[in-house]
Amino acid sequence: MDDRPIGVFDSGIGGLTVLKEIMEQLPGEDIVYFGDTARIPYGTRSKETVIKYFFQSVRFLLTKEIKAIVVACNTASALAMEEAQKVFDIPILGVIEPGAKAAVSATKNSVIGVIGTEGTINSQSYQRKIRKMSPSAEIIGIPCPLFVPIVEEGWENTDVAFITAKKYLLELKEHNIDSLVLGCTHYPALRYTINKVLGDKVTMVNPAYETAKAGKIMLKEKKLLSNRLDGGKCDYYVSDDPEKFKRIGGNILRREIASVQKVNIENL
Amino acid sequence: MDDRPIGVFDSGIGGLTVLKEIMEQLPGEDIVYFGDTARIPYGTRSKETVIKYFFQSVRFLLTKEIKAIVVACNTASALAMEEAQKVFDIPILGVIEPGAKAAVSATKNSVIGVIGTEGTINSQSYQRKIRKMSPSAEIIGIPCPLFVPIVEEGWENTDVAFITAKKYLLELKEHNIDSLVLGCTHYPALRYTINKVLGDKVTMVNPAYETAKAGKIMLKEKKLLSNRLDGGKCDYYVSDDPEKFKRIGGNILRREIASVQKVNIENL
Known part of the structure; x- marks a missing residue:
């Protein structure tokens, strides 16, 4: 039993x-969340730069005496996980493996779609993981760079979202996929629009949910679970304006974010 | 006469x-260009963070023995120009003042629209400058956060761009504006789509062009013009992957970018 917090970070x-899924599935755990808001988005950056930002985030979380790290960002998980696991001793869980596993479980015709940022899709991380678990699967990866700004604009259920989704997802429809990894944390907000384009036969996989589930299993196996069953608290840190994070973040979490501290991440 | 280079920077x-406009209007000048590609975009960041990034960019350019600085980024000009002019001795020209001036010249009914990033519009920088020159003008500022990703996707002349523009620009149309500042470096790529929405009676102002013109006047007044009439060269620096910059940048400039160096901007 281990009452130290879990570190969670994202771009x-x-x-x-x-984080919301972790709070729901592991309500007794304390958490330290870091959001790299001064350098968001990671999705279009080079591998080298994402590795640098990933390592800085890990170094920051390590100052908070955490017991494990969950990388909530798909791009960071896709581009820098292997390098990080070589360098840092602490258990690190990303969203790619749990997401890939769920897609393989969900598919019946072995034709799987993956959507995400340029960085995530071009890294082939989801594709490689899925192929490892299911070598005969046909996998179609499509980067959808407009989806994040559409969600951030609050336009996820508008005609702009629908036409954009039709453009991006046409190829997935033609290949007759039956399961789709929503490989970017913003994309579950578009699930109704994506469903309108792809129809009910396509099962959508949300790596956020799968990662929280995998995190619980990992902590249990490593005997790192807290012995508290609820009452876990979360401390928030960001690299840009805390006020904006509080406002938008509170909406996502559906609970008030009382206090957020700013971190100078560049010097870590 | 002064043959030192001009420093130009952008997010x-x-x-x-x-840069392209400066090269066309001042073909004899050497230029050092810095693009902060590891931390793009500035448009949604806080004032404090943009000031920090602006100062780091200036400090980098100062290592290149430049004679003046042109801030090519609207958000940086809007949020950090005043602070920078207090701190640094070198002449610094931003895009806001030349853009505002051109809008005031262009309007006949004194109803002026300004579009840009969240940071640029919310800073009220264009609005304040325009009001100073034309106190009775009615000014309507609209942030258009989806325009940059649409242009970066190469979708500037698609139905997605058109419907998005209709949503953003509706209020400008209702106010019957007759001149519009394209207050973000990406927006001139959308001019045909914007024209389809607003019609031919609206004059579009491109601050890039106006800034190059103002830069020429500034250098002349300060006796900083080079005595060469052509053959100026440009050195390129970025904070993320040089290869991607070379590829996309070459398309914008319509000339080959032979060599780009990577800078560690965070430590400056």
């Missing part, structure tokens, strides 16, 4: 969808 | 539209 605010 | 790649 910004989207990772709160993962 | 990334959009500032190349300003």
Whole structure:
């Protein structure tokens, strides 16, 4: 039994969808959340830069005496996980493996779609993980760079979202996928629009949910679970304006974020 | 006469539209360009963070023995110009004042629209400058956060761009504006789509063009013009992957970018 907090980090605010799932599935755990809001988004950055930002985030969380790290950002998980696991001793869980596993379980015709940022899709991380678990699967990855700004604009159920989704998802429809990984923390907000485009036969996989589930299993196996059953608290840190994070983040979490501290992440 | 280079910086790649205008209007000048591609976009960041990034960019350019600085980024000009002019001795020109001036010249009915990032519009920088020159003008500022990703996706002349523009620009149309500041370096790429929405009676102002013109006047007044009439060269620096910058930047400039160096901007 271990009452130290879990560290969770993301390129910004989207990772709160993962945090929310962790809070629901592990209500007794304390958490330290870091959102790199001064350098969001990671999705279009080079691997080298994402590795640097990932390592800085880990180094910050390590100052908070955490017992494990959950990487809530798909791009960071896709581009920097292997390097980080070589360098840091602490258990680190990303969203890719749990998301890939759920897609393989969900598919019946072995035709799986993956959508995410440019960085996530081009890294082939989801594709490689899925292929490892299901070598004969046909996997179609499509980067959807407009989805994040559409969600951030609050336009997820508008005609702009629908036409954009039709453009991006056409190829997935033509390939007759039956399961789809929503490989970016913002995308579950678009699930109704995506469903309108792809129809009810496509099962959508939300890696946020799967990652919280996998996190619980990992902590249990490593005997790192807290012995508290609820009452866990969360401390929030960001690299840009705390006020904006409080406002938007509170909406995502559906609970008030009382206090957020700013971190100078660049010097870590 | 002064043959030292002009420093130009931007949050990334959009500032190349300003650079292109400077190269055309001042073909004899050497230029050092810095694009902060590791931290793009500035448009949603806090004032404090943009000031920090602005100062780091200036400090980098100062290591290159420049004679003046042109800030090609609207958000940086809007949020950090006043602070920078207090701190640094070198002449610094932003895009806001030249853009505002051109809008005031262009309008006949004194109803002026300004579009830009959240940071630019909420800072009220264009609005204040315009009001100073034309106190009775009615000014309507609208942030258009989806325009940058639409242009970066190459979708500027699609139905997605058109419907998005209709949503954003409706209020400008209702107010019967007759001139519009395209207050973000990416927006001139959308001019045909914007024209389809607003019609031919609205004159669009491109601050990139106006800034190059103002830069020429400033250098002349301060006796800082080079005595060369052409053959100026440009050195490129970025904070993320040089290859991506070369590829996309070459398209914007319509000339090959032979060499780009990476800078560790965070430590400056």
